[in-house]
Amino acid sequence: MFVYGLINSAVLALMAIGFNLTFGISGVANFAYGAIYVVSGFLTWSLINKLNMPYPVSAISTIIIIGILGALIYRFIIKRIRGLVISEVIATFGISIVILEFLRYVGFIGFKYSLPMFITGSVEIFDAYVDIQRLLIICFVILLIIALYIFTHHTKIGRAFRGIAQEEHTSLSLGINPDWIASLSMGLGSSLGAFAAIVILPLGTITVDGGYDVLINALSVCIVGGLGSTFGIIIASVIIGYAQTLTATYLAPHWTMIVSLLAILIILVFKPSGILGHQKELEERV
Amino acid sequence: MRRIILCLFVLSAVSLIFASQIKAQQYITLGVPTSLKLIEGYEGHKAAQLAAEEINAKGGIKVGKDKFLIKIEALDIRDGEPGVPVQEALLGIEKLILDKKIYAAVVGNFRSEALLAAMDIYSKHKVINIGTIAMTPKFQEKVLSNPEKYKYSFRNCLDSKYLSGYIQNMMKFISKQFGYNKVYIVTQDVLWATATGSLMEKWFKENGWTVAGFDKYPVGATDFSAGLMKAKSAGVQVIMPIFDMPTSGILVKQWKGMKVPALMAGFISPLMGSKSWKTFGSDIDGLMNVVFEIGYFPIKAYPPTVKFSEAYLKRWKEDIQSGHGAAPGYDTVYVLASAIEKAGTLNPDKVVSAIEATDMQGVVGRIRFDKSHQLIFGDNPKTAAVGAVMQWQNGKMAVVWPESIASDKIVRPSWMK
Numbered sequence: 001m002f003v004y005g006l007i008n009s010a011v012l013a014l015m016a017i018g019f020n021l022t023f024g025i026s027g028v029a030n031f032a033y034g035a036i037y038v039v040s041g042f043l044t045w046s047l048i049n050k051l052n053m054p055y056p057v058s059a060i061s062t063i064i065i066i067g068i069l070g071a072l073i074y075r076f077i078i079k080r081i082r083g084l085v086i087s088e089v090i091a092t093f094g095i096s097i098v099i100l101e102f103l104r105y106v107g108f109i110g111f112k113y114s115l116p117m118f119i120t121g122s123v124e125i126f127d128a129y130v131d132i133q134r135l136l137i138i139c140f141v142i143l144l145i146i147a148l149y150i151f152t153h154h155t156k157i158g159r160a161f162r163g164i165a166q167e168e169h170t171s172l173s174l175g176i177n178p179d180w181i182a183s184l185s186m187g188l189g190s191s192l193g194a195f196a197a198i199v200i201l202p203l204g205t206i207t208v209d210g211g212y213d214v215l216i217n218a219l220s221v222c223i224v225g226g227l228g229s230t231f232g233i234i235i236a237s238v239i240i241g242y243a244q245t246l247t248a249t250y251l252a253p254h255w256t257m258i259v260s261l262l263a264i265l266i267i268l269v270f271k272p273s274g275i276l277g278h279q280k281e282l283e284e285r286v
Numbered sequence: 287m288r289r290i291i292l293c294l295f296v297l298s299a300v301s302l303i304f305a306s307q308i309k310a311q312q313y314i315t316l317g318v319p320t321s322l323k324l325i326e327g328y329e330g331h332k333a334a335q336l337a338a339e340e341i342n343a344k345g346g347i348k349v350g351k352d353k354f355l356i357k358i359e360a361l362d363i364r365d366g367e368p369g370v371p372v373q374e375a376l377l378g379i380e381k382l383i384l385d386k387k388i389y390a391a392v393v394g395n396f397r398s399e400a401l402l403a404a405m406d407i408y409s410k411h412k413v414i415n416i417g418t419i420a421m422t423p424k425f426q427e428k429v430l431s432n433p434e435k436y437k438y439s440f441r442n443c444l445d446s447k448y449l450s451g452y453i454q455n456m457m458k459f460i461s462k463q464f465g466y467n468k469v470y471i472v473t474q475d476v477l478w479a480t481a482t483g484s485l486m487e488k489w490f491k492e493n494g495w496t497v498a499g500f501d502k503y504p505v506g507a508t509d510f511s512a513g514l515m516k517a518k519s520a521g522v523q524v525i526m527p528i529f530d531m532p533t534s535g536i537l538v539k540q541w542k543g544m545k546v547p548a549l550m551a552g553f554i555s556p557l558m559g560s561k562s563w564k565t566f567g568s569d570i571d572g573l574m575n576v577v578f579e580i581g582y583f584p585i586k587a588y589p590p591t592v593k594f595s596e597a598y599l600k601r602w603k604e605d606i607q608s609g610h611g612a613a614p615g616y617d618t619v620y621v622l623a624s625a626i627e628k629a630g631t632l633n634p635d636k637v638v639s640a641i642e643a644t645d646m647q648g649v650v651g652r653i654r655f656d657k658s659h660q661l662i663f664g665d666n667p668k669t670a671a672v673g674a675v676m677q678w679q680n681g682k683m684a685v686v687w688p689e690s691i692a693s694d695k696i697v698r699p700s701w702m703k
Binding site (some may be wrong): 001004007008009104105108109111112113114118121122127128130131203204205207209210213245248249252253254256257 | 323324325328355364368466469477501502503504506507508509510511513515516532533536539542543544545555557561562564565566569607682
């Protein structure tokens with residue numbers, strides 16, 4: 001239970017990191033995130049199976065292509081409505097529906113779509129056999145967090161990201177272009193979504209409807225952890241991940257679906273900014 | 287000038303004479319109102335189209351002295367997709383009836399509530415409906431509640447009662463072969479799956495089995511470790527899954543990864559077709575799946591399944607992946623064609639009587655309908671339509687039950703031996 005709770009937490013964290021990064025930097029709640037996750041899976045599958053590209057090349061190509069797609073979505077759609085929160089939500093959710101229904105329309109239906117495991121087989125930990133792929137997810141989350149920390153603290157663009165996140169107008173006076181950085185953050189967030197898809201989807205199959213589940217998971221982790229806070233989402237992932245595993249083990253698996261919703265409800269009642277969220281924290285204090 | 291006018295006149299006259307002798311080609315239009323973006327609907331439509339093309343290639347359907355070709359009109363009514371209201375599906379059906387003037391509907395509804403509501407529409411317009419997907423036993427109840435009114439509706443596929451019967455037969459077979467009597471039930475948390483699970487739980491208890499647990503997983507679940515660990519610690523010998531959600535393949539992967547020493551035997555829709563081996567690989571080796579209707583993959587012991595599978599592959603360049611809907615969809619067009627020819631008329635009341643009297647060999651076995659217009663199932667394709675139990679054995683879909691068509695014996699997974 002300990003191991004599977006940890007894996008569940010890592011999966012949730014991986015799903016939420018990209019969504020959180022985009023929101024933390026640009027302030028855009030990217031409701032197309034789930035669709036981007038799914039399209040990444042189908043794109044990788046197509047590159048492997050239709051163009052016969054090697055798996056690593058397909059995966060890297062997908063991350064790059066999806067990153068560019070995310071940046072383009074910002075440049076041509078979100079930029080025009082940036083700051084209008086409701087419009088951003090409607091626009092990104094609209095993009096999500098367009099992408100998912102387009103995938104359905106072009107024939108991505110059925111159960112045949114799956115990505116290969118990085119390493120097959122399982123190992124025994126604490127009297128429980130665990131797939132190596134699941135253990136890799138934990139490793140990837142740790143590596144990703146370290147990489148993001150280095151990127152945001154020790155690179156020029158990363159520091160510009162933080163500058164925009166902290167105070168956009170002051171950053172502007174220092175020569176940082178907010179639209180350019182927001183566009184990059186949307187691209188990077190999308191790439192992280194693609195990365196999550198490539199790591200998680202080998203566990204099962206790629207389906208169009210999966211996009212909505214991913215969005216709900218990412219959203220619930222971010223709300224509980226605090227939108228924009230990387231460490232907040234790690235804490236939230238661990239809380240929700242273990243709560244789901246405990247519920248499945250000691251109550252019944254079908255109650256796991258309400259765990260994240262219940263967590264959102266509780267956090268919105270007691271601390272609407274989330275566990276480590278800074279958004280609206282001042283308003284809450286006032 | 288006069289000569290030209292004379293020539294034109296003669297030409298026109300000759301054309302008119304010929305035209306009066308050549309009748310316009312006549313068509314019988316069959317509607318396929320279903321969820322075309324779901325695999326059963328997608329393949330059911332293609333199977334019906336294949337049957338129509340085969341019949342047309344032989345000259346069409348003979349009605350008295352006339353010959354009619356079959357035309358298929360499909361419409362995606364999306365009733366199998368989440369969030370789509372029943373009314374929308376019904377509007378789609380009426381659109382086919384009124385705009386496309388369909389003579390009959392085949393394949394049909396996914397959701398049971400949509401099917402039950404659609405039966406009234408078919409009765410109102412006297413349009414014959416032979417469904418091959420929705421499985422509620424309420425269908426039979428509704429037909430019997432007013433046989434005259436609902437006589438236009440038939441079901442040419444398995445219903446959930448027959449499904450339970452097949453799973454029971456599978457468990458009896460396992461018990462007889464290995465002496466197993468301890469089971470863990472895992473189902474998807476949707477009505478049809480939990481209802482089947484509950485029926486089976488009752489049956490297990492009445493038949494000397496111990497039910498160690500009954501877990502219901504929400505749609506979209508991707509981690510089944512909790513249930514599998516409970517099953518393992520309880521020492522069960524059989525895990526009985528009932529799922530049709532795409533992520534349910536993960537259950538089998540985890541079963542293998544966690545080396546749970548129990549047979550996995552039940553119904554997992556995504557692992558029915560040939561491509562599931564390509565998708566999941568040897569992780570699904572050993573899984574036993576109930577096949578709703580035979581015919582979607584070739585079974586040597588029953589040649590019509592081989593012929594149909596090959597014809598489908600040749601026409602559509604891909605194998606059938608769903609164990610439900612495609613083969614019956616193909617048979618349905620032949621049932622209709624045969625009934626129309628026997629009735630010698632397109633009068634729906636007379637054709638309905640001919641369908642009720644149907645007795646023919648189809649891809650799914652012998653096709654006969656009971657009084658409630660439900661296809662009769664059994665365990666031998668010579669006497670009834672047949673479902674089966676197949677097991678993945680080294681990439682092969684091995685039929686292990688019923689004995690009339692079985693090609694192999696049940697093999698336990700390597701970590702159980």
